[in-house]
Amino acid sequence: MGQRVTLQTIADAVGVSRATVSNAYNRPGRLSAELRARILAAAAEHGYAGPDPVARRLRTGRGGTVGVLFTEPLDYAFSDPGCVEFLAGFSAGVRPVTTNLVLIAAPPGAQVADAIRGAAADAVCVYSMPEHHEGVATVLGLAVPVVVVDMPAGTGRAFVGIDDHRGGVLVGEHLAALGHRRIGVLTSRLRADDRVGAVGPDRLARASFRLFRERIGGLREALTGAGIAWADVALQERRNTTAEGAAGAAALLSAQPRPTAIVALTDQLALGALAACRAAGLDVPGQVSVTGFDDIAAARTAQPPLTTVAQPTYLKGREAGQALLAALDAEPDLPPATTVLPVELVVRGSTAPPS
Amino acid sequence: MGQRVTLQTIADAVGVSRATVSNAYNRPGRLSAELRARILAAAAEHGYAGPDPVARRLRTGRGGTVGVLFTEPLDYAFSDPGCVEFLAGFSAGVRPVTTNLVLIAAPPGAQVADAIRGAAADAVCVYSMPEHHEGVATVLGLAVPVVVVDMPAGTGRAFVGIDDHRGGVLVGEHLAALGHRRIGVLTSRLRADDRVGAVGPDRLARASFRLFRERIGGLREALTGAGIAWADVALQERRNTTAEGAAGAAALLSAQPRPTAIVALTDQLALGALAACRAAGLDVPGQVSVTGFDDIAAARTAQPPLTTVAQPTYLKGREAGQALLAALDAEPDLPPATTVLPVELVVRGSTAPPS
């Protein structure tokens, strides 16, 4: 094998300077077609595949990949249906320009800053991160375009999200209109710690996941507006998986008197709630109503089909991707755009008046 | 803002050399705790987040991300359930070591080599690529560890796959045992071009997607073994989506006499076949039997539940991830490992004896 093949190798072989070989790749117009052909031929012969991208990036500052930052372990990106759908949309959004996407996981306990900087992305999408997360601070300090999706708010960067508050209101109004008075809420994690269980007012006030804070706020507004005392509403906090959702729902269901409706703040959790009801022999929606949030594909095929707040997840991803592309060419001092996508209540078979 | 902050900036501020600041980050043991603290303090004050990863990589040759190469557009990675599950497993497999994963799309017409080299991954997983694909050649020329999943075979690198031939045999034996004699086959693309439609012997012989070649080979073996003439078996080739599967199945179903069974070579296609039967008013499995391959989650919940060849997709991903990690530390001259995972026929409700 011998030495590594570099620009210099080819330059020596052809008898020109390094710069000329570089031009052969980057500015074909600057040299004669004949010379360029000779250079390319020599490159092929030496097995030289073109300028080293790392070195090029060091010089130019750009490398052609965009990143997406999560607060969960890497496999979460492929396990959570909402996340997968978002990423599909995001990929479609950035597709015109880039074919490389780097997923950056920033789970608790990782070397977050190193990972982010090591990804060396030209632009990054912050996907649903808690406030005050080291990763967000790192990205914001990176001097690359950033688009924030869902959370956190107030970074002064481009933002794409949905109207979470409104979603909460819609669910609350729907349930109140059906006549429910005893309601339990199943929320995804409110902070980046690993606490689960019942949620008190203090915990709620200190919630750093904007999304759920707002959904709960909207719900509260609608419920109190309908004359239901917020103090009577029990909250359970769980990790966003079906299994944990089932556990949380079971806890809610064990209260006396039993709630007649469970508001899950994600569809994953709602699916778990459905399973918990089944396990407890409770009919949905006969004895317990269940609502979700997001409208993932599984919500439609659930038994019974889930009443849920639909958000345009794929579209949100595409918007985010396009926003990132826009930020990449834009003047750095342009005011960042904020996109808030609408939500919609989809009433299916999991809600009914209380018996 | 002024100048960019580099190692040198900090070195000047503290009054030490660049090398010492570098050591403060990379080899804390090599300098006094007191000096290191002073350096870190100065860095914090100047807003220096640590050594530039690109420059570091240029020097060290490693950057801490692993790549996965596909032959489809980027959003495919998140649209195909099998691919998503594979990636979930892969992520789990590499998780102990890396938190960054770069997805490299090499769809037809893209600047494949540039994209791959630009990803600058420390190791790459080639995921189900056709033989003779420019991307594969590029990766193989990259001087980084490689693991090939599913396809292509014979690269001389680590390989993880399943027993595709055996899967084909299982389906063929099952259908023959049920008494089917008129069988149609719905295959995913056999080559990387965009041709779809009926597949003749010549096309089949030139199939460059090993996976489907083998599945068909196994099927053929079982069928001819049961006395069914291969010449009577019609094949339709489509892109691997539910919609295209439906179109292909419709074509198969329009033959006279109508086949009594459709063998789809992926679950996606099988789901499409189910839809086509429904649209044609054909009862499954009463009038037509349908089989799939892969056993994605939707196969279980399909109507009727799909008889299919289950492959351990998640496990395959995890194995691939672990193989990549192993290759990263291994001596370069160790013989590459080949892992072939078993498949299993799962009989559900979509197959029955012909009427």
Added chain:
DNA sequence: TTGAAAGCGCTACCAG
């Protein structure tokens, strides 16, 4: 149209 020279920011080696 071509080439010489000057770095991009960093780390490895070796001498002090």
Added chain:
DNA sequence: CTGGTAGCGCTTTCAA
């Protein structure tokens, strides 16, 4: 324990 020196492979003025 510390620092000087020599590049990693490339692009980009600027001058010829």
